[in-house]
Amino acid sequence: MLIASLPEEVLYALLGYPGSVVVLCADGTFGLADDLVLDPSERRLIERLLQLGTCSAALDGFVTEQLYDWRGGGARDPHIAAFATGLEECLAPYRSCILALEQRLIADGTLPLLELQLSVDRFCLALPRLRSLAERVRAEAIGAAPLLDLLSDEHAVAVGHSRECVRLLLWHVQRVFLAQLSTWLLHGELLPASAASFFIQPVDAPVDAPAAAPAAAPAAAAAAPATAPDAEERLWRSYEVVVPLKPLLLPLRVAEQALFVGKAARLLRAAAAPPSGSRRGGGGTRGGGRGAASELVSALDGFESELGELRCSRRVASVGEVGAAVGRMGAIATRLLWSHLVLERGLPRLLEALKAHFLLGRGEVYHRLLLELLPAMRKPPAPSLDLGLALSHALAASGPERPHEAGLALTLPPAAAGESAYAAWRRLGLRLPVEWPLSLLCGGEALRRYSALFSRLLTVKRVQMELHAAWASQMGRGERGRSPPEQAALRPLWRLRAHMAFWVDSLQYYLQVDVLDVGWQALAAAAAEEEDFEALAAAHEATLASLSSQCFLQAGSVSAALHSLFQLCLALCRLAELADTGLRQPAEWAAQVDAIAREFERQTSFLLAHLSSLASPQASPHLSQLLLRLNFNGMFRARAARPGTQNTADEEAPLMAGGVTRRAPPRACGYGYGGSGGGGGGGYPGGSYTEVEYHRGRKPSMSGSLIGSVVGLFLLAGATALLWTNEGSAVAAQYGLLEAERHHAAGTGGVAHLSGELRGRGDGMLRDDAFDVHAAAIWLERVAEVYLWKEHAHESRRKVPDGRGGTMTETVKTYSYREQWSSREVRSAEFRDPRAPANPSFDEALRDAGPGFSNERWSQPVTLHGLQLARGLLQQAGDGERLGHSVYAPGCEGGRPAIGCARLSWKHAPLGEVSVLARRARDGLEPWVASSGFELAMLRRGQHTPAAMFAAAAGANAAWKWGMRALGGVLVWAGWGLVLGPFSYLASWVPLLGGLVGCAVGLLALSLAAAQTLVVVALAWLWYRPLLSATLLALAAASLFLGYGSLRSLRRGGARAASAPRPAASAASAAAAAATARATGDSPASVQVGERLAQLKSMLDRGLITQADYDAKKEELLSRM
Known part of the structure; x- marks a missing residue:
């Protein structure tokens, strides 16, 4: 119908x-x-x-x-x-x-x-x-972030009226996001309606606790009630960036900067509030914060209007605009926070207190403290010991109280059962309460590291004081009243004490002058001049890390050796106190001194060898400075390298031409001290293993030169093929890059440039559920490691006399053994030292560690704007970085691990912002293929423009091209040198002419190599850059002309060498001897004897026979006349 x-x-x-x-x-x-x-x-x-x-x-x-x-x-x-x-x-x-x-x-x-x-x-x-x-x-x-990402992706690909509609949707959603971002940036607050979906979220992050509870001042500890963490500090530390809630287009650096701006705005607004009745001490008044806060409020008013205009305008705000606004706010916030801490809250006074106490800047205070505690330090600390009283006496004796000294307290963990006095007292630390907001810079973790520095420095000072006290007692009594045998028995002890004092004084000077003063001056300059809180925090962290490293807190083997040395010093001081008693039993007492001396020499030798292997004038100048102070005249190193007596000629095998002589390997360098408290297992008792080899080069032969010529011909052919192939691939790559750049500029050919955040499956997290480890990453890898012995080899060579008028090469190979974490099997059966420690089986150690201790890897498909990346692109995302998380096997958690302990760590290639050049296919990104066959698939971390990426690709192609050209040229030079080797051999029989012909052969080989390289390169580029090709051919012709002159001199030298006799004796010397005999009227027999003597003299001069052989042959010839 x-x-x-x-x-x-x-x-x-x-x-x-x-x-x-x-x-x-x-x-x-x-x-x-x-x-x-x-x-x-x-x-x-x-x-x-x-x-x-x-x-x-x-x-x-x-x-x-x-x-x-x-x-x-x-x-x-x-x-x-x-x-x-x-x-x-x-x-x-x-x-x-x-x-x-x-x-x-x-x-x-x-x-x-x-x-x-x-x-x-x-x-x-x-x-x-x-x-x-x-x-x-x-x-x-x-949610909010996925919605913004979805609309951004749709807006990028939509056209016509659809694009306008999606733009309108994106603008509306972005308004809500910018409203929440503005509220956070201006006030440090979250709007209740949109707080759950914002990328900044509150988390349960407790405020850092102090480094350790004080083991002294029990009355004060009982009187001080346990207070809750400061509310402002809790608010600062309770917010963090949640990556899955962050829009992909917003870079992580901008998100972290926005987090900092909001926290700073909250802190400075709170500082502008009227001061409460709570007690504030040490660092200035709370009301002083109004200066920075008022400046912040006036600055934020201007930013509020800017952000409001950005939010209300009928256009989509770009990431660049948001990032620029956040960046400007961040610059103001970090400057005002620096002003608040440095100028208003007294951060310089806090830094002075840290240096004065944790770094022993007030040496008189801790000198008095040690004088009061030295008697107690000879025994494990008693529970009734009042450390706070001793610190109060030392502070009171040094003058009036200074800022931040009211809360100082000594900390000492309880001693374990059976622990030595030294091991217990070396953990004596210091605690200093730091008020908010100064704890932003010097929080709980930083104070723990300062306390570790204090423990190390106080231990060094204690040992130095005890050694000097022993010297003072020696000088007070002198040698009067002692018999000559007693004086002779005491001299080794006082000599050893002087050596120990030299080591400890040099170490103390290094720590105080070369490390602490230099590092702290840089930090003080940054605090006064940077006017940037983030730069100040970075400088403080760098200074603290540098001090910890240069004081050897992170080097387990060095730390263990130092503690062993300190125990030896204290043991010697105890022996010095008991000298009168020990002299009644001189043999036993001398044996104890000798044992300490030998162990001290072993430990110092190891320390020098280990520090020398780590030292580098560029990477670690502090170690070079310490080695210079300890071994400025090379005595200790020479003693460590050649302990005991020197080997005599009878200990060596006869030296033949081209042979090798091995000398018995000496042992030196202990690897730790087994005494209690020395760190436990610092090494093995066998010491290092040294092999010495002597080599004398073989005399070249004609057959060897001819074989070298054949090898040189093959080398020339291979080098020419390498140069030709390299130039062809370079031409194809350059053509391909130019073609790709033209297609990208015209929008044709499928060459795509994309920038943005990589996105994984779901929330983008890869998880190791067995250990509750997760990361937003392309791949996540679990790495199993075992604590094993590893062999380290050091080799040195030098020329030494061979005892027969010539020289030979001495090769010294020193093998040392250190404990390290290893991710693979280390077979101790392959160690050079037969007495080296044994390693357990790698697989058995992992099985004993428990389930899950194995290597495993997880990965996921990754997309960029909804397009999946090919494997070749993902491989350019980097080798990965280590997560800051480790899991140790049961029994290996605390202290120094034992051999065979296992641990797990994790590596990942994080998702993040990347830029890609590739071909955009229907469902992914894949390599773009040029007409020349060149493939373009490039990924770089961060945001990069197409021009920058094309320039980087061209630079990589040029670097590879020139590197292969250099390799090919060197191979061609080596080939021509081998081909022309027989000429050098023939001329070597004529003493003076051999050197000249050798130089001419080298110059000719270089000329031919340069000419051949230039010709190959020119022919390859002939159809691409004719002008460059012509220039290269002209250079090749010049090289050939230069080589022609060398060839003429080579021919003249070859003719002279061919007419020279083959025997070893010099033809000129023999002829001169024969002419002399004829001129004097001697018989033919006399002439033959003269020629033979001339030959023997030449062989003696060239080191082929000894002086004794020459004299014997001479007497035999003269007896025949």
């Missing part, structure tokens, strides 16, 4: 309301009634238009549900509400269009189908795309 109301029914359906002609189908779409009589083409056209009605109805339902009829559980997400508001605004033009068509229908009484189609044609792509977005938002319960 023909329905006259069809146009009206279609218009109502386009608005989402079906009727009798346009009905609602079972699948939720609109369709025409089955009994409606229409031409098939018209039916198909109308049903295609009715799809807009289906989309309109779905969008109306979504908008009504989110804006006018919310029935979801919990609060409504403001980002979804903004998305719905944007949909409502996008539907307004569509509804206006349908209303205009209805008015035309009422006025004219008819509405042509063609006019209807043309009127709604621009909505045919937009409404289905909007419906798809709405359904995805409803189905996935999508």
Whole structure:
């Protein structure tokens, strides 16, 4: 049947309301009634238009549900509400269009189908795309960051009216996001409605606790109530960036800078509040913070208007604009926070207190403290010992109280059962409470590291004081009243004490002058001049790390050796105190002194060898300075390198030409001291292992020179092929890059440049569920390691006399053994030292550690703007970085691990911002192939423009090209040198001519190599850069001309060498001897004897025979005459 109301029914359906002609189908779409009589083409056209009605109805339902009829559980997400508001605004033009068509229908009484189609044609792509977005938002319960990412991706690929609609949706959602960001940046607060979906979230992060509870002042500890952490500090540390909630287009550095700005705004606004009645000490007054806070408020007013304009303008804010605004706010916030801490809260006074006490800047205080504690330090600390009283006496004796001294307290963990006195007292630390906000810079972890520095420095000072006290007692008594045998028995002890004092004094001077003063001056300069809190925090962290490293707190083997030396020094001081008693049993007492002396020499030798292997004038100048102080005249190193007596000639095998002599390996250098408290297992008792070899080079032969010539020909052929292939690939790469750059500039050829955040599957997290480790990464790898002995070899060579008038090469190989974490098997059976310690099996150690101690790797597909990256691109994301998390096997957690202990660590290649140059395929990114066969698939971390990436690719191609050219040229030079080797051999028989011909051969080989290299390069570039090719050919011709002159001199030298006799004796010397004999009228026998003597003299001069052999042969010849 023909329905006259069809146009009206279609218009109502386009608005989402079906009727009798346009009905609602079972699948939720609109369709025409089955009994409606229409031409098939018209039916198909109308049903295609009715799809807009289906989309309109779905969008109306979504908008009504989110804006006018919310029935979801919990609060409504403001980002979804903004998305719905944007949909409502996008539907307004569509509804206006349908209303205009209805008015035309009422006025004219008819509405042509063609006019209807043309009127709604621009909505045919937009409404289905909007419906798809709405359904995805409803189905996935999508959050703020995924919604922004989704709309950003859609906006990047949409066209026409669809792009305008998506832009409108993105603007509405971005307004809500910018409102929350502005609130955080300006006030450090989260809006209740959008707090759950913002990328800055509160977490349960407790405030850092002090380094250790004081073991002294029990009365004070009982009187001080346990207070809760400061509220301001808790708020500062309770917020962090949650990466899964961060929009991908927002760089992580901008997010972290926004986190810092909000925290600084909160802190400085709180500092401007009126001071409370709470007690504030040491670092200035709270009211002093109003200066920086008032300046911050005035600065934030200007930023508030800027952010408001950015939020309210009818355009989408770019990431660059947001990042620039956050960057400017960050610069002001870090400057004002620096001003608040340094100028208003007295940070310089805190740094002075840290240097004065933790770094022993006030030496008189801790000198008095040690004088009071030295008697108690000879025994393990008693529970009743009051350390606080001793510190109070030392502080009171040094003058009036200074800032930050009121809360100073000594800390000493309880001694373990069976622990020695030294091991217990070396952990004596210091605690200093730091008020907020100064604890931002010197929090709990920093104070723990300062306490470790204090322990090390106080131990060195204690040992130095005890050694000097022993010297004072010696000088006080002198040698008067002692018999000559007693004086002789005491001299080794006082000599050893002097050596120990020299070592400890040099170490103390190094620590105080070369390390602490230099490092602290840099930190003080940064605190006074930087005017940037982040730069100040970085300088403080760098200084603290440098001090810890240069004081050997992180070098386990060095630390263990130092503690062993300190124990030996204290043991000698005890022996010095008991000298009168020990002299009654001189043999036993001398044995004890000798044992300490030998162990001291072993430990110092090891320490010198180990520090020398680590020292580098560029990388570690502090170690070079310490070695210079300890071994300025080379005595200790010489003693360590050649202990005991020197080997005599009888201990060596006869030296043949080209032979090797091995000398018995001496042992030196202990690897730790087994005494209690020495660090436990600092090494093995066998010491280092040294091998000495002597080599004398072989005399070249004609057969060897000919074989070298054949090898040189093959080398020339291979080098030429290498140069030719390299130039061909370089030409193809350069053509390919130019072609790719042209296609990208013209938008053709499929070359795509994309920048953004990599995105993984789901939330992007890879998880190791066995150990609750997770990371947003491309791949995550679990690495199993075992603590094993490792062999380290050091080799040195020098020329030494061979005892026969010549020289030979002495090769000294020293093998040392250190404990290290290893991720692979280390077979101790392959160690050079047969007495080296044994390693357990790597696999058995992992099995004993428990389940999960094995290597494993997880990965996931990664996309960039919804496009999956090929494997070749992901391999350019880097080798990965280590997560700051480790798990130790049971029994290996605390202190120094034992051999065979196992641990797990994790490496990952993090997701992040990248830039890619590749071909954009349907569902991914893959290499783009140029017409020359060159493949372009490039990934770089961070945001990079296409021009920068093309320039980087061209630079990498040029570096590879020139590197291969240099390698090919060196190989060609070596080949020509081998080919021309016989000429040098022939000329070597003539003493003077041999050197000249050798120089000419070298120059000729260099000339031929340069010419051949230039010719190959020129021929390869002949069709690409003719001008450059002609220049290279001209240079090749010049090289050939230079080589021609060398060839002429080589021919003259070869002719002279060919006419020279082959015997070893000099032809000139023999001829001179024969002429002399004839001139004197001697017989032919006399002439032969003279020639033979001349030959023997030449052999003696060249080191082929000894003087004794020459004299014997001479006497034999003279006896025949």
